[in-house]
Amino acid sequence: MPITVPRMGYIHIPIKAMLEHVGLEVIVPPLCSRRTLSLGTQHSPESACLPLKINLGNYLEAREIGADTILMAGGLGPCRFGYYAQVQREILYDLGIDMKMVVLEPPDTSFSDLMYDVRTLANGKSWPTIIKAVQLAWYKARAIDLAEIKLQQIRPREKSQGGADRIFDKAVVEIEQVDNRNDIYAAAHRAMADMGELPQKTEFQPVKIAVVGEIYTILEPFVNLDMERHLGRMGAEVSRSVYLSEWINDHIFRGIIPIKSNKRLRKLAKPYLNHFVGGHGWETVGGTVDYAQQGFDGVIQLAPLTCMPEIVAQTILPRVSKDHGIPVMSIYVDEQTGKAGLVTRLEAFVDLIYRQKYAQTGVM
Amino acid sequence: MVKVGIPRGLFYYYFFPLWCDFFHNLGAEVVLSQPTNKKILNRGVSLAVDEACLPVKLFYGHVVDLADKVDYLFLPRLVSTAQKEYICPKFMGLPDMIKAADIKLPHLIEVDFDLSKTEKAAQKAAVTMGSYLTNSRIKIRKAWHLARFSQQQYELLLEKGQSPMQALELWTGERDYCHEEQQETERPVLGLLGHGYNIYDRHISMDIIQRLHKQGARVVTAENIPDAIIENEAAKLPKRMFWTLGKRQIGAALHLMKRPDIKGIIHVASFGCGPDSLVGELVERYIRRAGTMPFLFLTIDEHTGEAGLVTRLEAFWDMIVRRDTLCQ
Numbered sequence: 001m002p003i004t005v006p007r008m009g010y011i012h013i014p015i016k017a018m019l020e021h022v023g024l025e026v027i028v029p030p031l032c033s034r035r036t037l038s039l040g041t042q043h044s045p046e047s048a049c050l051p052l053k054i055n056l057g058n059y060l061e062a063r064e065i066g067a068d069t070i071l072m073a074g075g076l077g078p079c080r081f082g083y084y085a086q087v088q089r090e091i092l093y094d095l096g097i098d099m100k101m102v103v104l105e106p107p108d109t110s111f112s113d114l115m116y117d118v119r120t121l122a123n124g125k126s127w128p129t130i131i132k133a134v135q136l137a138w139y140k141a142r143a144i145d146l147a148e149i150k151l152q153q154i155r156p157r158e159k160s161q162g163g164a165d166r167i168f169d170k171a172v173v174e175i176e177q178v179d180n181r182n183d184i185y186a187a188a189h190r191a192m193a194d195m196g197e198l199p200q201k202t203e204f205q206p207v208k209i210a211v212v213g214e215i216y217t218i219l220e221p222f223v224n225l226d227m228e229r230h231l232g233r234m235g236a237e238v239s240r241s242v243y244l245s246e247w248i249n250d251h252i253f254r255g256i257i258p259i260k261s262n263k264r265l266r267k268l269a270k271p272y273l274n275h276f277v278g279g280h281g282w283e284t285v286g287g288t289v290d291y292a293q294q295g296f297d298g299v300i301q302l303a304p305l306t307c308m309p310e311i312v313a314q315t316i317l318p319r320v321s322k323d324h325g326i327p328v329m330s331i332y333v334d335e336q337t338g339k340a341g342l343v344t345r346l347e348a349f350v351d352l353i354y355r356q357k358y359a360q361t362g363v364m
Numbered sequence: 365m366v367k368v369g370i371p372r373g374l375f376y377y378y379f380f381p382l383w384c385d386f387f388h389n390l391g392a393e394v395v396l397s398q399p400t401n402k403k404i405l406n407r408g409v410s411l412a413v414d415e416a417c418l419p420v421k422l423f424y425g426h427v428v429d430l431a432d433k434v435d436y437l438f439l440p441r442l443v444s445t446a447q448k449e450y451i452c453p454k455f456m457g458l459p460d461m462i463k464a465a466d467i468k469l470p471h472l473i474e475v476d477f478d479l480s481k482t483e484k485a486a487q488k489a490a491v492t493m494g495s496y497l498t499n500s501r502i503k504i505r506k507a508w509h510l511a512r513f514s515q516q517q518y519e520l521l522l523e524k525g526q527s528p529m530q531a532l533e534l535w536t537g538e539r540d541y542c543h544e545e546q547q548e549t550e551r552p553v554l555g556l557l558g559h560g561y562n563i564y565d566r567h568i569s570m571d572i573i574q575r576l577h578k579q580g581a582r583v584v585t586a587e588n589i590p591d592a593i594i595e596n597e598a599a600k601l602p603k604r605m606f607w608t609l610g611k612r613q614i615g616a617a618l619h620l621m622k623r624p625d626i627k628g629i630i631h632v633a634s635f636g637c638g639p640d641s642l643v644g645e646l647v648e649r650y651i652r653r654a655g656t657m658p659f660l661f662l663t664i665d666e667h668t669g670e671a672g673l674v675t676r677l678e679a680f681w682d683m684i685v686r687r688d689t690l691c692q
Contacts, residue, residue, distance in 0.1 A: 045645035047636060047663075077606030078450035080638050086603050087642050090649050103603075273460045275441060275476065278453040308638040311415045312457030319464040332415065 001100070002027045003069045003121075004062035006055040009219035010144050011244060013176050014137035015071075021133035021179075022122040027067040029058035032222035036061055041335045043091050050223055050304035050334050051216040052084050056091060063099060071121070074105035079278035079309055138253075139181050142245040143188035147171050150192040152239065155232025156206035159199040165229065167194045204235070207353050210291035212241040212284045213302035214310050217333055219244060224302055225339050227346065234350045239296070241265070241287035242280070265290055272316050281309030285316055292324035298353045299326055300346075305334040327353060366497060368392045368473065369434030371426035372399060374419055374455070375442055377528055377560035381535045382515035383438060386490070389507035390497045395434050396536055397426040400567035404429055409666050411465050418568060418634040418665050419561040420454050420461075428467055436496060438473045440489075444480035449608045452639055471496075522587045527573060528564045552688060553582045555620035557613050557647065558632035559640075560587065562664065569632065570670050572677070576630075579681045584626070586616035593619050601646075610643040617647040621657055628658040628684045630677075635665035658684055 002025045005015050016026045030036070032054055040057030059070055075082025085103040092099055102121065122130055147168055154164040171191030175184055209231055217223050218240050228238045242262065249257045265286030266276075273285040288299045301317060303310035314330045321328040329349050331342070368387045370376060376396075384394045398404065400422060408425025430437060439462060442455045450456070459474060475492040479485050487508070494504030514535070521531040533539035554576055556563060563569050563585065576583050586594065594615030598605055605611040613631070620626045631647060633640035644661060651659045660680045662673065 045641050047641040048645070049638075049641075074603070076448070078453045078456070080642055082606060083603070083642050086601070087645055089602075090646060094649060094653070105603075272464065273457060275443065275456050275460070277457040278450070281453060281457065306415070306636045306638060306641065308453040309457075311413065312454055312461060314415065315413050315461040316457070316464045 001025070001069045002067045003071050003102075004029055004059065004067035005071045006051075006058045007032055007220065007222075008051075008216055009221065009244060010141075010172060011219070013144065013172070014141040014244075014248075016176075017140050017179065018133040018137035019071075019121070021136055022125045022129055024121065024123070027062050027065055029062040029067075030065070032058070032220065036222075037335055043095060045087070047306055048087070049080060049307055051220075052080070052088065053335065054220070054223060055084065056088055059088070059092065059099065060097070063097060067099070069100045069102060071102050071104070074103045076106060077278065081279070135181075136179060138245070138248065138257075139184045140175055141248055142259075143175050143184045144172060145243045145245045147175075147188045147191045149239075149243070150195050152228065152232065153237055154195045154198060154200070155229070156235045156237050157200040157204060159201055161233050163198045164195045167191050167198075206235050206237040207297040207350065207357060208239070208295070209236040209298045209300060209350070209353070210239050210241065210287065210296045211300050211302055212287040212291070213300075213313075214280055214284075214304060214307050215242050215247065217302045217304055218242050223304070223333055225333070225337065225342050227300075227302070227342070230343055230346055231350065234347060235354075236350050239291070241283060241291075262287075268293075272320050273313070277309045277312045279307065279309030281313040284310060284313040285320060288317060288320050288326070288328060289324060292320070292326040296326065297357055298349060299328045300349065301328060301330040303330075303332055305332040307332070327356070365391065365393045366436065367395050367434040368497075369395045369397070369430035369437045369470070371423055371430060371437075371439075372397045373423040373426040373565075374458075374561050375440075377532070377564050378445075379515070380532055381518040382511050384511075384535050385514040386493065386507050386511035387438070387497070389510050390494055390503060392436075392497055395430065397429040400426075400565050402567075405567065405666060411467065412461075415636065417454070417636045419559065419565075420458070421666065422561075422565070422568060423458070424462065424465060424467070427462055427469075431467055431469055434470055436471045436473050437469060438493075440493070441474070441476045443476060443478035444608070445477065446479060446608055447483070448480060448604070449606055449611065450480065451608055452637075523590050525584075525588050527583075527585075528560060528587055529566065529573070532564075551580060551582045552627040552684060553584055553625050554684075555616065555626050555629040556583050556585045556632070557617055557629060558585075559609050559613075559634075559637070562634055563632050568664060570668075570673055572630075572632065572673075575674070575677060576681075579677070580685075581627075581681065584620065586612045589616050589619060605643070607639045607643070610639040613640070613643050614647055618650065621651055621654055626657070627688060628660070628680065630660045630662065630680065632662045632664060635663050658687065 004027045005012055007029055012028045016028055019026045036054060036057035039060045040053035044053040044056055072085040074085055085101055089101045151164050151168045158164050168191060171187050174187040178184055211218055231238050246260055246262060249255055249259055250262050255261050262283050265283045268289040269282050269286035273282055276282050284301060291299055317328045370383060387394050404425035405422055407428050408421040411424040412421040439459045441459050442451055444450050473493055473496045475489045477489050490508040491504055518531055522528060563572060573583050594612055597618040598611045598615035605614060620629055631644055633644055651657050
């Protein structure tokens with residue numbers, strides 16, 4: 001039973017490593033493309049949020065190359081994500097596509113349900129093997145994030161554009177292929193060193209822009225139309241509120257690994273937003289405060305159109321922006337979003353920030 | 365007398381009797397915003413972000429309408445009204461959203477209703493709500509107890525087939541007795557699904573229920589169906605539905621689909637409604653699969669024109685009447 005998982009940035013790399021380690025065959029859907037989007041959009045509810053549509057496109061494309069089982073996460077609400085798998089299953093059923101859907105639900109009625117799911121997937125492999133597989137996944141997720149953080153710093157500074165991206169892309173391929181801790185981190189560190197040696201603009205001070213918002217749109221470059229790369233080339237150093245490894249640590253490992261955690265963002269969101277609102281709405285508001293306090297020059301909120309938690313955050317952000325004196329721009333993406341429109345808005349935003357910054361320092 | 369304002373939007377349609385009687389029992393005068401009109405809607409639309417859904421935008425308008433007329437504005441945070449269930453993320457953020465808007469607000473009665481873990485949280489919430497008006501725990505407890513009784517009465521009226529608009533008029537004082545609705549059993553019955561704050565608001569639903577009545581239909585909504593039936597039907601889903609209103613929609617749909625007296629089902633959703641984008645999809649798929657029931661899905665927003673809505677309702681109704689005569 002070849003298993004597939006939806007794409008979200010580089011998440012398929014750790015998941016694939018984990019599943020293959022316990023002896024499963026994994027078929028990763030092709031890179032998200034116009035075709036993925038069009039296949040997904042065609043069969044999805046019109047006003048559903050974008051990730052649901054792209055997931056569906058991923059399944060259909062993975063099916064074409066031999067996958068017959070889908071591994072998907074569930075949830076307990078109130079964000080729509082918790083019901084994705086249910087709707088996607090009905091859509092596939094009506095399309096006459098016979099794919100088994102394995103949904104990993106967070107412990108709902110009993111924790112043993114979840115354990116049972118994992119054990120079923122793992123073909124009853126021993127616990128040490130399962131633990132080893134999870135560790136492997138973690139190393140890969142972390143290594144990619146470390147390299148990507150370096151990439152975000154180098155992009156605006158490199159003299160000839162694209163060099164750092166090439167090194168990073170090569171490192172990702174390498175991390176995907178090797179399967180022990182030392183090789184994984186060695187690949188990441190080599191890439192970081194190589195990027196550091198690229199010729200850089202010496203006098204140039206990039207503006208610092210943070211991307212906050214909904215996790216899928218932040219992590220999947222196809223749906224955000226490679227926003228970070230564009231920002232980097234416009235001379236902005238980008239940081240984002242969610243990195244995959246931090247998310248895994250917060251939500252799956254319950255924060256036991258001592259790296260940056262997003263939990264503290266909830267405290268920072270007060271007094272603007274005083275309650276959990278599902279998804280990442282709370283973290284979006286807290287993240288904006290956090291980045292303002294860190295001295296960032298601007299914040300971009302990114303979310304799929306009609307995303308409920310992000311609409312709550314968007315409503316509140318103007319006040320945060322005013323109180324903390326940081327420009328905030330909200331961007332929603334859906335299947336209609338075009339590259340030219342998005343890039344124009346990014347340019348205008350970066351331009352505004354440059355002017356503001358230089359006006360303050362008196363250069364302009 | 366202290367004036368407590370309750371906006372005529374969102375959860376008003378579900379909980380007004382409870383809240384109204386609670387504050388009333390504590391000696392406050394309850395002031396409602398006006399029934400929705402164009403001015404209220406336009407104000408709301410101008411204050412809310414574009415991406416918000418129609419009922420949320422409208423709520424802003426009702427808040428503004430009350431803001432300078434009352435001492436306190438009741439603005440609860442409705443997280444959950446039943447165990448392991450939620451309403452919509454926007455309800456959870458609503459007080460913060462309103463506070464972030466450019467509105468000069470009176471004192472707020474703020475309280476979190478989160479019954480997702482335990483039902484007892486309601487009592488605690490009542491104490492918080494009541495403490496804005498009195499220090500006496502005993503008075504609060506008594507007022508809450510009586511108010512819950514009123515709420516039960518309200519829900520009973522709905523189960524008997526009263527429309528919420530009529531039943532609510534009893535509590536708003538716009539009507540002083542509840543007359544039994546004429547039950548003309550020979551009229552065809554339509555199921556009307558949709559969130560109460562959309563379908564019972566005469567302005568934004570363009571009086572859809574009255575319109576259907578005039579066309580010659582009787583209308584059954586989810587609120588007219590006993591909870592036990594809805595629970596039972598919704599339990600057939602492969603995964604528990606975690607939205608309270610979504611569960612109600614889908615439970616009602618599954619129930620209505622099977623009823624021989626129901627001739628068709630209409631689902632009204634506001635544009636951009638998150639839960640409905642998935643719940644509506646499931647309802648439509650289940651109904652299509654059964655293949656026995658005509659189904660109409662209507663999306664409304666602040667730009668919806670009356671003519672378009674009327675045309676679609678008329679066409680749907682004509683189809684049902686024709687289908688009905690052909691079958692006989």
